[in-house]
Amino acid sequence: MGITVTGVAKTFGSFAALHGIDLDAQPGEFLALLGPSGSGKTTLLRIIAGLEFPDTGTVAFDNEDVTGRPVSERGVGFVFQQYALFRHMTIADNIAFGLTVRPRRDRPAKAEIARRVDELLDLVQLPGLGGRYPAQLSGGQRQRVALARALAVEPRFLLLDEPFGALDAKVRKDLRRWLRGLHDRLGLTSIFVTHDQEEALELADRVVVMDHGVIEQVAPPADIYDGPASAFVFGFVGESNCLPVTVRAGRAWHHDVDLGAAEAPDGPANAWFRPHDVVADDTGIPAKILLARPKNGLTRIEAQVAGIDKPFEADLATAPAVGATVHLRPTRFRIFPA
Numbered sequence: 053m054g055i056t057v058t059g060v061a062k063t064f065g066s067f068a069a070l071h072g073i074d075l076d077a078q079p080g081e082f083l084a085l086l087g088p089s090g091s092g093k094t095t096l097l098r099i100i101a102g103l104e105f106p107d108t109g110t111v112a113f114d115n116e117d118v119t120g121r122p123v124s125e126r127g128v129g130f131v132f133q134q135y136a137l138f139r140h141m142t143i144a145d146n147i148a149f150g151l152t153v154r155p156r157r158d159r160p161a162k163a164e165i166a167r168r169v170d171e172l173l174d175l176v177q178l179p180g181l182g183g184r185y186p187a188q189l190s191g192g193q194r195q196r197v198a199l200a201r202a203l204a205v206e207p208r209f210l211l212l213d214e215p216f217g218a219l220d221a222k223v224r225k226d227l228r229r230w231l232r233g234l235h236d237r238l239g240l241t242s243i244f245v246t247h248d249q250e251e252a253l254e255l256a257d258r259v260v261v262m263d264h265g266v267i268e269q270v271a272p273p274a275d276i277y278d279g280p281a282s283a284f285v286f287g288f289v290g291e292s293n294c295l296p297v298t299v300r301a302g303r304a305w306h307h308d309v310d311l312g313a314a315e316a317p318d319g320p321a322n323a324w325f326r327p328h329d330v331v332a333d334d335t336g337i338p339a340k341i342l343l344a345r346p347k348n349g350l351t352r353i354e355a356q357v358a359g360i361d362k363p364f365e366a367d368l369a370t371a372p373a374v375g376a377t378v379h380l381r382p383t384r385f386r387i388f389p390a
């Protein structure tokens with residue numbers, strides 16, 4: 053049940069945008085597709101919507117194969133940036149659009165459409181604004197109208213591509229909480245695309261991390277942050293440090309510094325850790341302080357470790373002087389192949 057994507061691959065010319073994607077969204081679930089630019093998020097969403105078709109693989113809604121069906125026959129609501137509001141139409145006409153273009157036999161009567169538009173305006177908290185034009189609304193209001201338009205056809209599935217991309221941070225934050233509430237209230241199954249990790253971690257039941265046309269990990273937000281499945285996920289979600297190590301007999305060494313137990317085969321690897329999982333002690337890795345500033349009651353430092361390009365970031369209880377050498381030790385780390 054819900055949305056099931058099986059073995060979906062898509063090539064544009066000689067460029068493979070998606071490689072054998074398997075993904076499911078359970079009924080009522082809110083999924084975020086998160087990844088860097090070009091990772092294939094939008095292509096996957098468009099294939100689910102029926103705006104694009106896969107070379108191989110299938111898309112099913114509630115166990116029904118819809119792979120060959122056009123968007124108009126999929127019963128999905130979508131909010132895509134490139135399908136902005138029609139500027140020459142009133143807000144009410146914009147919202148009613150999906151209903152008025154239906155074939156006559158499926159089209160509700162005019163009065164019924166008007167009633168539904170009013171209902172939707174209430175739902176997106178813009179009562180009484182149906183007579184305005186898009187240019188007379190703020191960016192946040194326009195996004196809510198776009199959502200009302202998507203919901204007018206009473207979809208079971210809602211697909212959103214960077215729905216709040218163009219808005220400022222505060223409006224974005226308010227709107228995404230509101231969207232989550234709406235999703236829950238209407239019992240929708242939703243998938244949204246974002247490259248904003250905070251948005252994904254805050255809003256989604258599960259986050260789908262994509263890179264280069266493959267899914268790196270699908271997991272609830274806390275697991276993505278605390279238990280990244282790959283070096284890519286560790287580096288992409290949240291702040292991170294990466295230290296080359298050698299694993300010997302179940303311990304990770306950086307030169308002659310023993311970092312601790314590591315469940316990994318012997319040989320070169322990388323230890324990944326968060327800035328808040330670092331302490332300064334006498335036996336750690338020597339690092340020269342480049343920068344120190346207060347952060348949440350601690351001191352955020354940037355420090356140079358010999359032979360490593362990217363400065364280390366750590367949150368320390370003490371405030372070392374810029375230029376001083378400290379010894380840093382991760383208290384918690386994960387080993388991934390080098």
Ligand SMILES: Nc1ncnc2c1ncn2[C@@H]1O[C@H](COP(=O)(O)OP(=O)(O)OP(=O)(O)O)[C@@H](O)[C@H]1O
Nearest residue numbers: 064067069087088089090091092093094095096247
């Ligand atoms: N119609 C197309 N023709 C050719 N290449 C395309 C087409 N659509 C997408 N691509 C390519 O496929 C890759 C994936 O694009 P997609 O838009 O899915 O990425 P994305 O993860 O959504 O990125 P962004 O966050 O920048 O929107 C990109 O390299 C893009 O250039």
